Amino acid sequence: MNSKLLYRLLAFLFLGLSLQAQSEEKASLSGVITDAKSGETLPGANVLLVGTYLGAAADINGNYVINGIKAQDYTIKVQFIGYETKLFTGISFEPGESKVLNIELREQRESLNEVTIVGKKEQISLEKASSEVTISQEQISQMNVRDxxxxxxxxAxxxxxxxxxxxxxxxxxxxxxxxxxxxxxxxxxxxxxxxxxxxxxxxxxxxxxxxxxxxxxxxxxxxxxxxxxxxxxxxxxxxxxxxxxxxxxxxxxxxxxxxxxxxxxxxxxxxxxxxxxxxxxxxxxxxxxxxxxxxxxxxxxxxxxxxxxxxxxxxxxxxxxxxxxxxxxxxxxxxxxxxxxxxxxxxxxxxxxxxxxxxxxxxxxxxxxxxxxxxxxxxxxxxxxxxxxxxxxxxxxxxxxxxxxxxxxxxxxxxxxxxxxxxxxxxDEQHIISSPIEIFNPGDPRGIYYVSVGDGLINNGGxxxxxxxxxxxxxxxxxxxxxxxxxxxxxxxxxxxxxxxxxxxxxxxxxxxxxxxxxxxxxxxxxxxxxxxxxxxxxxxxxxxxxxxxxxxxxxxxxxxxxxxxxxxxxxxxxxxxxxxxxxxxxxxxxxxxxxxxxxxxxxxxxxxxxxxxxxxxxxxxxxxxxxxxxxxxxxxxxxxYAGLDPxxxxxxxxxxxxNPDLDPExxxxxxxxxxxxxxxxxxxxxxxxxxxxxxxxxxxxxxxxxxxxxxxxxxxxxxxxxxxxxxxxxxxxxxxxxxxxxxxxxxxxxxxxxxxxxxxxxxxxxxxxxxxxxxxxxxxxxxxxxxxxxxxxxPDSTLPILGMNWTGFSAFLSYQFTSGFRYTPQQLTRTNELGRPIYEPIVDQYLQNQAKPWHNIDLKLSYNLPLGMKRGKGVSLSVEIRNLANAKNSQIINPVTGEAYEYGDDVPITWRDPRYSGPQESGVDPRNPARYLAPRQILYGIEFRF
Incomplete structure (x- = not known):
């Protein structure tokens, strides 16, 4: 099944890509590459169109020419040994266009892989042969994240x-x-x-x-x-x-x-x-x-x-x-x-x-x-x-x-x-008897009494x-x-x-x-x-x-x-x-x-x-x-x-x-x-x-x-x-x-x-x-x-024109998350006990077969920069951050009878306490744990400054 999935995906990719092929007049790119400080040309410098097989090396005069470019948007990569690598992003070509791009390179000062980006950050890196993503400090600052x-x-x-x-x-x-x-x-x-x-x-x-x-x-x-x-x-x-x-x-x-x-x-x-x-x-x-x-x-x-x-x-x-x-x-x-x-x-x-x-x-x-x-x-x-x-x-x-x-x-x-x-x-909490003791069925004519099970929560000083x-x-x-x-x-x-x-x-x-x-x-x-x-x-x-x-x-x-x-x-x-x-x-x-x-x-x-x-x-x-x-x-x-090996x-x-000293790695x-x-x-x-x-x-x-x-x-x-x-x-x-x-x-x-x-x-x-x-x-x-x-x-990077007026200072981040619920083993009704409680037990041959109710979450952050007349990126801003905007009730303790978190009146498995019945058979704690749901809506108000 796994191999079929991969093969089908691969066939789908090649089929989709082949449909993109078009015959159209091709564009070209040319220019000269020089040292940014001395102005001397750099023979042998390489110019590549990222995501293609196209590229060229500068001649003895620093000139380069790349022909046969399909009309699209490209990132142009320029490399020369001992110099920074330069990326020009968002370079667009029209059919038949001859574009000139003269390039100045600066000697590398930090590392062998020093990169300078000219233009906006790329939406995706076509040169990384891996599933890798880099999140920058600028991106992080725009999100409502703490760590x-x-x-x-x-x-993903x-x-x-x-x-x-x-x-x-x-x-x-x-x-x-x-x-x-x-x-x-x-x-x-x-x-x-x-x-x-x-x-x-x-x-x-x-x-x-x-x-x-x-x-x-x-x-x-x-x-x-x-x-x-x-x-x-x-x-x-x-x-x-x-x-x-x-x-x-x-x-x-x-x-x-x-x-x-x-x-x-x-x-x-x-x-x-x-x-x-x-x-x-x-x-x-x-x-x-x-x-x-x-x-x-x-x-x-x-x-x-x-x-x-x-x-x-x-x-x-x-x-x-x-x-x-x-x-x-x-x-x-x-x-x-x-x-x-x-x-x-x-x-x-x-x-x-x-x-x-x-x-x-x-x-x-x-x-x-x-x-x-x-x-x-x-x-x-x-x-x-x-x-x-x-x-x-x-x-x-x-x-x-x-x-x-x-x-x-x-x-x-x-x-x-x-x-x-x-x-x-x-x-020891298990050996302290709380006072007073409540008795279950004190009027039993047989004289058989039980201590009341209560809610099962510890409250005895242990x-x-x-x-x-x-x-x-x-x-x-x-x-x-x-x-x-x-x-x-x-x-x-x-x-x-x-x-x-x-x-x-x-x-x-x-x-x-x-x-x-x-x-x-x-x-x-x-x-x-x-x-x-x-x-x-x-x-x-x-x-x-x-x-x-x-x-x-x-x-x-x-x-x-x-x-x-x-x-x-x-x-x-x-x-x-x-x-x-x-x-x-x-x-x-x-x-x-x-x-x-x-x-x-x-x-x-x-x-x-x-x-x-x-x-x-x-x-x-x-x-x-x-x-x-x-x-x-x-x-x-x-x-x-290492556990227990000391003689x-x-x-x-x-x-x-x-x-076990002989354990191998996973x-x-x-x-x-x-x-x-x-x-x-x-x-x-x-x-x-x-x-x-x-x-x-x-x-x-x-x-x-x-x-x-x-x-x-x-x-x-x-x-x-x-x-x-x-x-x-x-x-x-x-x-x-x-x-x-x-x-x-x-x-x-x-x-x-x-x-x-x-x-x-x-x-x-x-x-x-x-x-x-x-x-x-x-x-x-x-x-x-x-x-x-x-x-x-x-x-917005500066001002936002709306109806002829410039609005500045507003920013927002809205996110939505959907996650499948936890797996659980379904339970079935097997009998009813003497108190009338329905008894549910696991369906053994359906171990972890069911999926609980999925999680939904919406977060929103709104910010406003106060108009203090300061330079871009500086000043004071006010914010409102709303976590779980829709106040969704996402279950994280699953009742295997219902597939959701417990609510009073629900049937529960035999291993859980049922608060509707107070018989001596009940054990464990009351299922109304507030942590059975993720956090409800929370609204945070903030002030931020940057100088």
């Missing part, structure tokens, strides 16, 4: 869920996130992003969903490459303040939200503008839309002045500093520090991949009666990147990046310490049993050399990337268990354990990547051939455990690990080769067909490798985790074919079909091993076994409407099928359905076939 994630969710192939961002049906942790050349992902949290970047700090964001180059090796679904802004040659300051109420926080569209940001860019005095500074701070605080909040959030990492750091339910801060120093022409040094802090009670902040329930909102509804005792999460991250870009010669370039990422995540009972010196009260702390300290050293010959037909790059990491993981359930218990004034029990269960380890893995890549350009044909060698050493912790007979390592795992690894520099290493091929070529003028094939990989979540500090609880083999078409200078289209085959997904199994006393105990163990197949089609349109309007539409359809959604789920399927479930392919829970993002930007 990089909100920028990305508008792009990207869906935002409670877990994070999914690219082309992959899991959220499979994306590689880079900030100024350094990995910005917390590999232990499992959420994707590790360091938040505020939208106003971004110079540009590259999103690559297909055809990822060999220089990227940390993700298996795509790459998000963020570049931080630099200060300019003049002092600039800008800022913004938004809030969602004007004095009345009780209105329905207010979540008690405040957003603040301040940005400064400037040259440093006394450096002749060689040294520049960009600095930014932002704060975002909100109580969300759930209603219930804690009286005060407390963070044990930021215990001083909690009212300042955590005044709301969600509190996010970022701080950016970037210094850029031009040492000389062709040599530039930058230093970036990106800092972020998040304090909230959202359980999605920590995702231990494969264990948490999939697609579950992070609101702790079961503790909503007493959120002062719920779990509070603090995620603190700091990234530092030092980058050197150096032009060695006119043919050779070098880039070196040295960076440090530190990220720390703490989860505790709203700031309480790990445990007090002594315990003198019952803390505290959350979660205590978690991990940190990642990661040092990176990356180098890349690039060579471009005089004819510019090759761009050969090769490099080395090294990452040295320290992971420390402490995960404890009910930490007070094992602390001394105070019986009376003089009697104490002794400490016996670290909580009721725990997982504790500290490790030092190393990763190394070698890559070589050649981008070949010849008369409109572009081919990129790449090869990457990834090598990784799990570290001394694992090597010692494998060699220690007393460590709880399965014998077969010891043998396999030693057989599949090689010892180098005292550590045992694994390796994998990842080939990459990208090819593009014009099929007609301004219509480029491209094909991508590539292997990529993602190392397993560290917990799957001394072991979790002896039932079903504790046992790591691998993606991707195929992609697509068409990029520039229909005219204002309208561009891309159409792509892709097929991703994912192998070696990790699954959970139960094994019996001997503990230190020799007694058998059952453990959760992990192996590579599952697979997934994701295929789909994406359509992108960009249309510039006149001078003032820009619009876009990204439409994606995909199907995600596999054997299980998580490591834990695979084990449960075997328990419920037997080993036969291992060979059964099914829809994955994160399969959401349709994703449509459209938007229109109204941003």
């Amino acid at each position: 990089v994630q909100e920028v990305l969710q508008m792009q 192939g990207v869906i935002k869920t409670q877990d994070g961002l999914q690219i082309r049906g992959a899991r959220v942790y499979e994306t590689e996130y880079i900030v100024d050349g350094i990995s910005a992902q917390d590999p232990l949290a499992g959420t994707g992003f590790g360091v938040d970047v505020n939208s106003s700090s971004v110079a540009s964001v590259d999103l690559i969903t297909g055809g990822v180059g060999a220089e990227f090796g940390g993700g298996s679904s795509g790459v998000v490459n963020t570049r931080i802004r630099e200060g300019g040659e003049k002092f600039q300051i800008s800022g913004r303040y938004q809030r969602d109420n004007l004095g009345n926080s009780d209105i329905a569209s207010s979540f008690n939200t405040d957003r603040f940001e301040l940005n400064v860019g400037s040259p440093i005095p006394g450096t002749q503008k060689k040294l520049t500074l960009f600095a930014s701070i932002s704060a975002y605080m909100t109580d969300e839309y759930f209603g219930a909040t804690a009286d005060q959030l407390e963070s044990s990492l930021f215990s001083a002045n909690p009212e300042f750091w955590a005044p709301r339910y969600t509190n996010s801060y970022t701080n950016t500093i970037k210094l850029a120093y031009k040492l000389r022409s062709g040599t530039k040094l930058t230093l970036t520090n990106q800092h972020s802090l998040n304090i909230n009670q959202n359980t999605r902040t920590l995702q231990i991949v494969g264990f948490d329930a999939i697609l579950t909102p992070g609101f702790q509804y079961n503790r909503s009666n007493n959120l002062d005792n719920a779990t509070t999460y603090t995620h603190h991250s700091n990234l530092t990147a030092l980058n050197l870009n150096h032009l060695i010669t006119k043919n050779w370039g070098l880039s070196v990046s040295v960076g440090r990422l530190f990220t720390n995540l703490r989860a505790d009972a709203n700031g309480r310490p790990f445990r007090t010196e002594t315990v003198d009260q019952i803390l 505290i959350t049993p979660t205590w978690h702390d991990h940190y990642v300290e990661e040092y990176s050293v990356n180098g890349k050399a690039t060579w471009i010959p005089d004819n510019k037909q090759h761009e050969l790059s090769f490099g080395l990337q090294n990452t040295f990491t320290e992971y420390q993981w402490v995960d404890v359930t009910r930490p007070w268990v094992g602390a001394p218990i105070k019986i009376n004034d003089s009697t104490y029990t002794q400490s016996v354990s670290i909580g009721s269960s725990n997982d504790i380890w500290s490790v030092n893995p190393i990763e190394t990547g070698l890559f070589v890549q050649d981008r070949i350009s010849y008369k409109g044909i572009i081919a990129t051939l790449g090869l990457r060698l990834n090598m990784w050493a799990p570290g001394k912790f694992v090597d010692d455990a494998v060699n220690d007979p007393s460590a709880p390592v399965i014998d077969q795992v010891r043998e396999d690990y030693l057989a599949k690894t090689s010892e180098v520099f005292g550590l045992r290493w694994k390796a994998r080769l990842l080939p990459k091929i990208n090819v593009s070529f014009p099929v007609t003028e301004n219509n480029v067909l491209y094909f991508n094939y590539g292997h990529s990989m993602r190392l397993p979540h560290p917990r799957f490798i 001394t500090y072991q979790d002896r609880s039932f079903l504790a985790s046992l790591g 691998v993606n083999v991707s195929y992609e074919i697509g068409l990029k078409s520039k229909l005219n200078k204002d309208l561009a289209m891309s159409l792509t079909a892709f097929n991703n085959n994912r192998f070696d997904y990790i699954v959970s199994r139960r094994v019996i091993v001997a503990d230190q006393t020799g007694r058998p105990t059952t453990k959760n163990f992990y192996i590579n076994q599952d697979y997934a197949n994701i295929y789909g089609v994406e359509l992108g349109l960009n249309y510039r409407i006149g001078r003032y309007l820009n619009s876009f539409a990204n439409i994606g359809y995909q199907v995600a099928r596999g054997k299980s959604n998580s490591a834990r789920e695979s084990s449960l399927q075997i328990e419920q359905n037997g080993e036969v479930s291992l060979s059964r392919e099914q829809y994955l829970a994160f399969d959401r076939p349709w994703n449509i993002n459209t938007g229109i930007i109204f941003a």
Whole structure:
């Protein structure tokens, strides 16, 4: 089916393109190419019509001529070794026209690939043989987005869920996130992003969903490459303040939200503008839309002045500093520090991949009666990147990046310490009986009474049993050399990337268990354990990547051939455990690990080769067909490798985790074919079909091993076994409407099928359905076939004439998003119990066959620049931003009986509490969780300045 889809698409593309062929009088282009400074001619300079096979080289006098040009709009590309590449966009040709374009080129000063664009930004790049989009700072400033994630969710192939961002049906942790050349992902949290970047700090964001180059090796679904802004040659300051109420926080569209940001860019005095500074701070605080909040959030990492750091339910801060120093022409040094802090009670902040329930909102509804005792999460991250870009010669370039990422995540009972010196009260929520106790059926003549089940929400003074702390300290050293010959037909790059990491993981359930218990004034029990269960380890893995890549350009044909060698050493912790007979390592795992690894520099290493091929070529003028094939990989979540291997500090609880040192990475083999078409200078289209085959997904199994006393105990163990197949089609349109309007539409359809959604789920399927479930392919829970993002930007560049008058200062951004609902397993009525409640149970052979009600969302932002008589781009503006304009009720907790979020009176499955019946059989919590819907309408009022 997948192959047929690709073949049909390819046939459709060629058929459509062949119909465009016309016989008409051809145009020509001629001119002279000179040095912008000296005026000397540049013999041998190349002039190309992008998206065609047409081009010419300048003769000894710098003259060039290109004949046979079909009447259309083109981008003209001019190249000469040692000089900038110049792009002239929107050049139009009439039939038979002879156009003259004289060109001046400036010597390259920044890098080998320095590009200057003359004209408006292209609607699509016809020279990139990949599914890649670049969003500039100017585009970001026109949208109502807060951070990089909100920028990305508008792009084709990207869906935002409670877990994070999914690219082309992959899991959220499979994306590689880079900030100024350094990995910005917390590999232990499992959420994707590790360091938040505020939208106003971004110079540009590259999103690559297909055809990822060999220089990227940390993700298996795509790459998000963020570049931080630099200060300019003049002092600039800008800022913004938004809030969602004007004095009345009780209105329905207010979540008690405040957003603040301040940005400064400037040259440093006394450096002749060689040294520049960009600095930014932002704060975002909100109580969300759930209603219930804690009286005060407390963070044990930021215990001083909690009212300042955590005044709301969600509190996010970022701080950016970037210094850029031009040492000389062709040599530039930058230093970036990106800092972020998040304090909230959202359980999605920590995702231990494969264990948490999939697609579950992070609101702790079961503790909503007493959120002062719920779990509070603090995620603190700091990234530092030092980058050197150096032009060695006119043919050779070098880039070196040295960076440090530190990220720390703490989860505790709203700031309480790990445990007090002594315990003198019952803390476990499950063992505290609230008073008074209500009795169900107190008049039963049989004398059988039941305690009333109530609403199932915790309200007894107990505290959350979660205590978690991990940190990642990661040092990176990356180098890349690039060579471009005089004819510019090759761009050969090769490099080395090294990452040295320290992971420390402490995960404890009910930490007070094992602390001394105070019986009376003089009697104490002794400490016996670290909580009721725990997982504790500290490790030092190393990763190394070698890559070589050649981008070949010849008369409109572009081919990129790449090869990457990834090598990784799990570290001394694992090597010692494998060699220690007393460590709880399965014998077969010891043998396999030693057989599949090689010892180098005292550590045992694994390796994998990842080939990459990208090819593009014009099929007609301004219509480029491209094909991508590539292997990529993602190392397993560290917990799957290291858990429970320490021979001394072991979790002896039932079903504790046992790591597998011999785990292989999860691998993606991707195929992609697509068409990029520039229909005219204002309208561009891309159409792509892709097929991703994912192998070696990790699954959970139960094994019996001997503990230190020799007694058998059952453990959760992990192996590579599952697979997934994701295929789909994406359509992108960009249309510039006149001078003032820009619009876009990204439409994606995909199907995600596999054997299980998580490591834990695979084990449960075997328990419920037997080993036969291992060979059964099914829809994955994160399969959401349709994703449509459209938007229109109204941003006049100066004045807008209406009815003979000039209107200035107004701008608007309107966006619409449509996303298929979550998958669920339908339920059927099987019987009615003695209280009259209908009993619904899953239809086993229709696992995840149904699709819930789709999501619809409309956002609108209106801005008005106050007429203060300042230069263009400067001044003060007022704004109104409306999120979820239509107040759509988008379901994110699905009632499998109805396919929508629960409303009172609906029937529910047997595993849910039905508030219409209060029998003793009811369990769980009341289904009226406010997080069962996405956020309702929110209106934010803002003021912004730029000087």
